[in-house]
Amino acid sequence: MTVSPADHRYLQVARVLRKEIVDGVYPVGSQLPTEHELSQRFSVSRYTVREALRRLREDNLISSKPRAGTLVVPRPSSHAYAQDVMSINDLLAFATGAQFSIESVAMVTIDDALADRTGLPVGDQWLAVLGFRQAEGSDAPVCRTEYYINRAFAAVGRLLASHRGPIFPLIEDMFGVSIAEVHQQIAAVLLTTERAEGLRIEAGTPALEMQRTYKTSDGDIAQVTVNTHPASRFRHSMTMRRVKR
Secondary structure (H helix, E strand, C coil): CCCCCCCCHHHHHHHHHHHHHHCCCCCCCCECCCHHHHHHHHCCCHHHHHHHHHHHHHCCCEEEECCCEEEECCCCCHHHHHCCCHHHHHHHHHHHHEEEEEEEEEEEECCHHHHHHHCCCCCCEEEEEEEEEEECCCCCCCEEEEEEEEHHHHHHHHHHHHCCCCCHHHHHHHHCCCEEEEEEEEEEEECCHHHHHHHCCCCCCEEEEEEEEEEECCCCEEEEEEEEEEHHHCCCCCCCCCCCC
8 A cells, every 4th residue: 555645544444445345345243354454455553543443433334333343334314414514404405405407517627727726736636516506485596506526426427417406415425534624715707698698687786706615524625516596686695693601
């Protein structure tokens, strides 16, 4: 196993084991090798193996019990996971309530303009899924939606034609990873002619561009989403309460 200087060894071990679990090398209900056996296999310390197993437990892939060893367990549903994190639950509710109509699915190379909008490195290849979200009963799209999916997870593209709702739960289920963090940025923009036409609104109309970066528990970027909402079709509401100390 090759370990890059910038990476932690336990993350490399966790990724290999995670892939083997997802691929069925270790099916649900089976037992992983012992810490000693894993230590010998990967030529790492038992401390490194324990850290790798801890990461897999955090991703709800395994369960470790004294004298019972380490078992591969069924993953909980994505919706059950999302309810524990209100902000991610909100994303699930929005994506499920507004139908996503796909215009195109293709691998793209990140250029300077796209790097500015997504924060992704210039020259990297990502799966781009472009389209519009439309609320039930509405004549015009709610927003323009762009997904940029890490090429390591690009296989989800095959499922999108029949999929309704957000994409990140598919990534979690197919690859055994967990989305641990979603970073959001909101910017005010003026709609270009291209985006305005698809949104059925005049070019130059004010809009809000919401960029979300989804990171796995390993710290990798799984997906970046850019939603462009015409100002007249967007309203954000939140409640803040004073905390007594």
